[in-house]
Amino acid sequence: MIRKLFLRSCALIVLLHGSLADAEQLRQYRNHELNESSLTIDTGDTSVTLTPLGEGALEVHYQRDGLKQLPSFAIDSGKPQGPKATLSEEKDRLIYRTAGLTAVIHKSPFHIDYQRGQQPLVGEELGFFANETMRGFRFTLKPQEKLLGGGERVLGMDRRGQRLPLYNRAHYGYTTESSQMYFSLPAVMSSNKYILLFDNSATGNLDLGASEEDVLQFEAVGGRTSYIIVAGDTYPQLIENYVAVTGKQPLPPRWALGNFASRFGYHTEQEVRATVDKFAEEDFPLDAVVLDLYWFGPDIKGHMGNLAWDKTAFPEPEKMMADLKERGINTILVTEPFILSTSERWDEAVANNALAKNLAGQPKRFDFYFGNTGLIDVFSEDAGDWFWNIYDGLLQQGVAGWWGDLGEPEVHPSDTVHAIGMADEIHNAYGHKWAQLLHDKQTAKYPERRPFIMMRAGFAGSQRYGMIPWTGDVAREWGGLQPQVELALSMSLLGFGYTHSDLGGFAGGENFDRELYIRWLQYGVFQPVYRPHAQEHIASEPVFHDRRTRDITREFVKLRYRLLPYNYTLAFENSQTGMPLMRPLFFENESDPTLIDYKDAYLWGDDFLVAPVTEADIDEVSVKLPGGVWFDYWNDDQYSGEQAQVDVDLETIPVLVRAGAFIPTIDDIATTRDYSSNTLTLDYYAHESAAQSSGYIYEDDGTTVDAFARGQYEKLTFAANRSDAGIDFAFNREGDGYKGMPGERAITLKIHNWQQAPTSIDADGAPLKLLQRKKDFASAAQGAWYDKRNDRLLVKFNWARGALKLAVKD
Structure with a gap:
């Protein structure tokens, strides 16, 4: 081991200085200068500036005379100035600390270690290096540490052990393996809850323990010699701290969440008009x-x-x-x-x-x-x-x-x-x-x-410009569908929450594969952008396929529109905190390290767990669970434990709902222009394991810029409190409202997993009548009906602009 360390030290000296004779010239602390916004250290060969960018983020910029620098592309220059940091000095080190991140700066040999509280995160090994043809950084990796990110790659979620080219390059017709694609990112998220981002746009490589198993090395032919380190107590907080530095994705127009007609390509105005007419004729929503x-x-x-x-x-x-x-x-x-x-x-x-x-x-x-x-x-x-x-x-x-x-x-x-x-x-x-x-x-x-700006290549921070990436010219085969969750999750962890695929696949495909096509479009309901797109020898639009394909996909496209209150709320959350719309299961259960590698299912928001069907002729799918109780969205079957075996047919994919969740939906519409929540259905999934739960939906007019910051919005909040006597529901509002906001909403609350007819139902103290027949309930403006066959209690009531309490007694 001693010999190994000695040889590595010699190699690093050569890399940095060109000869072993310069060993005594290893980087040393000389002096430092502290001001309100940064700390600058003179090490003799370089000037090192540490700048707080947030309570959990630092930029570290190494500069050397004669070494060209480029401007930062990653940092959002429009963000407020970062917080102040405190500095303390000891004999052999400086300690530069923000509320969420500490840099321990060792004087001799000079290098920096990072901590969150007292927990070590990562440290420079050699740190910065530069010679005539290469510049970059080296960090020490910990055993068992997993590394995610690096942009679009099909390599598995954990990219440790890989050497990733950093050069955005098209990969036409890719399937189940790709080390280099359209959108590379010089950044990784660690299982130790830090993000390391190299703010350098040049051609290079990100070596994640491939050449040396315990070393992360970034190298580039030129560019800015700085990196950004971000820390967080949880993975969602880590992402929030990251987008606070690189920029938040602005909320897109509501129509961006609708259905797109797209192919390569429409040749004439007549063809465009005929296609739009076909969507209307076949009763498919379109935006x-x-x-x-x-x-x-x-x-x-x-x-x-x-x-x-x-x-x-x-x-x-x-x-x-x-x-x-x-x-x-x-x-x-x-x-x-x-x-x-x-x-x-x-x-x-x-x-x-x-x-x-x-x-x-x-x-x-x-x-x-x-x-x-x-x-x-x-x-x-x-x-x-x-x-x-x-x-x-x-x-x-x-x-x-x-x-x-x-x-x-x-x-x-x-x-x-x-x-x-x-x-x-x-x-x-x-x-x-x-x-x-x-x-x-x-x-x-x-x-x-x-x-609305859809592009297939960019850099860290491109999300702040509203960039909506897609995963490029994927093969139109099962192997093309299989990596799409991995690609979307990997990008979402680093700010790109709208990463999506050409639904149905783009490239090749001699004949129409009905099952593949249906499975891809079913998955698309629970990905950020719903856009079938393909080479035109096989139609990408569902309206041009056979009756069974149309009938199945129509219901899923309509479901996409019914879920607009839920999906638009996910978009709002992303604009505020960077929280992805598609989320990995390890967010839910950090104690299970195997979930970090899991890419066969994901969370759609907080409350859906989705497992796309990615193989032919499947009638059962094994789905990992992150803990808790989950309901089958299609039939209310319950699952718990570590694994669920979910039956499927061609008309369903595994879609599970968290116990205690509120799922908001609207009635069918033809386009998001017609969106309104004046008639709102809330599916509540009752279970004794979720004694208390809550949810909300965010509403604005779908077009106003910065509607939330302007107060031109409404948040509808829902809470349930379960006791031996029944369930008490509370409905409240926040915000000043928006143009076109309903003055009153007709609410249908569907309580799933309800085992008997209630003894009473009160809305703000006024009793609601329990109706005995389904048809009477369907025609009533208010009231309740117990669906004994499906163990559901349905309650209708009107909700005006004030708070409302609903009590359902066993």
Whole structure:
């Protein structure tokens, strides 16, 4: 062991200084300077600045003369200044402490360890290193420590032991294994409840104990030499502290949670209108139509960069979009950052200095799949102004949202010169800056409009620009469906709560696989964005398939809309705390380390546990449980313990509900434009293990920016208190209300797992009549009915704007 440590020390000295002769020059503390916002330490070869970014977060920035630095992309510059930290000095160390994180700075040899309270989290091994071709950091890993994150990868939830390329790159037709995909993140979440984020956009690698089992090494060819360490007492608090630094996802418009019609692609205005008509004819709700590249050209190749309507195929786009909007349907357009030299805007882009340059200072041209092209330099102010003017014109025509494709960028030659650096220095931040360009300029000009920005590549913190990522060109096969939960959960842990897949799969597939398609769309009800999308030789839209497929998927799409009060509340929670919409089971039970690796099921919000069916011909699914009692959403069967065996047929997937949960739903609607909670159903799952429980839904008008901060919202809160006498329910409200808010709501409370007819039911002291026949209950405005066959008690009552108490006695 001593020899191993000696050899490693020698290797590190070589890495840092170039020769063993420099061993005595290992980094040493010289002096420090403390001010209100940071601590700066001189170590001789470097200056090290520690800046509190929150009570549980620090940025640590190593700087050396002559070593180029780039601006931070990860840190939200709009956040308030971080809290003050206290400093104490001992003979051999400095201790820099915030309320939630302590940096123990050892003077000789210089390195930093981190603690949460008295609990050690992680420490620098060598810490910072830099030579002519590489820069980065090294940290010591603890035995049994698991590491999650790193962006989109199909490697299992725990990525320890992997060496992850940090270079956003398309992986067309992926299935059950991928180490490099569209959206890499130079960050990990540890099972020891810290997040380590390297604020560096350059090409590199994240070695998570692959080369040396107890060392985490970040390395890059250039970029900013800083990292951010975040700590939290729980995993949800850890995520909240992380997004407090990198930025919170703004609440999207409510229509973003609806059903999208999308394919590669709609060729004509007539085809768009016919598709929308088909959704209405088949009684499928619909909120958006996504137009792929045919909106600006008749062929796949040769037209990218036109960024204007092909008037032959779309002769009246403004009228088309206005007609769709009249039906409650929004138009989303694909755009790409490539301007082909054959496109109608090439000369304009060159004249406006919009393109990245070659080494001679001329527009950089290169060939890729779509033709000979240049790349818009989103880091340039001139390019940003030119690009935005095109978007603004389309917004004024009626476009509602943006789909940014190929933004890794898909092809990005290393000798491409951008306004702030070379391609390999900023490659991984390209999609991030593109999203920022759209978000910042749109919100500046249209401050009352919530942006919709869907992109497949970005950087840490891109969520603050409203970025909605998807998992790229997944294969249309069972192997493509199987990794989708892993991908979404891995991204959600690091701020990207809207990560979703092309429902049904995108790439390939010779023949339509009905079962695969249905299973994917069933899963989609419980993922953040509901968007079937695929190559067009097999229709992505359910309305174009056989009757049985339509009948099954219709009910699931309608369920998606019924659950809007629940789903919109998840979106609100994400905007406030970063809590993902899809959540891993280990959030529930930290004492079971096997749950960290579990990716076959997940929590949808607090109260649903969902296990997608990802294999053919399955009639039973084994589902791990995180503890507690759970009800089958479809039939009220109860499960507890560590495992549940759930029966399924083609019309169901395992969807379980937590005992004590309130699940809010509305009646069927055709589009979110018609959303209203004036008639609200609350399914309450009674069980003796949940003596007390509560829930809420968040309501606003679905469009107002910062509605919560402005007080233009309403929170409807529900609580249940079980005793030997029965259950007492309390219904309350918070907030100043919003435009269109119901003055009174007709509530149907469905109490599941109720074993007998109640002796009495009182609403604010007034008795409600227990009706004996189902049809009498159906026609009554108020009253109750005991469904003996299903062990359910149904109660109808009106809830005005005040608080209300409901007492149900055994």
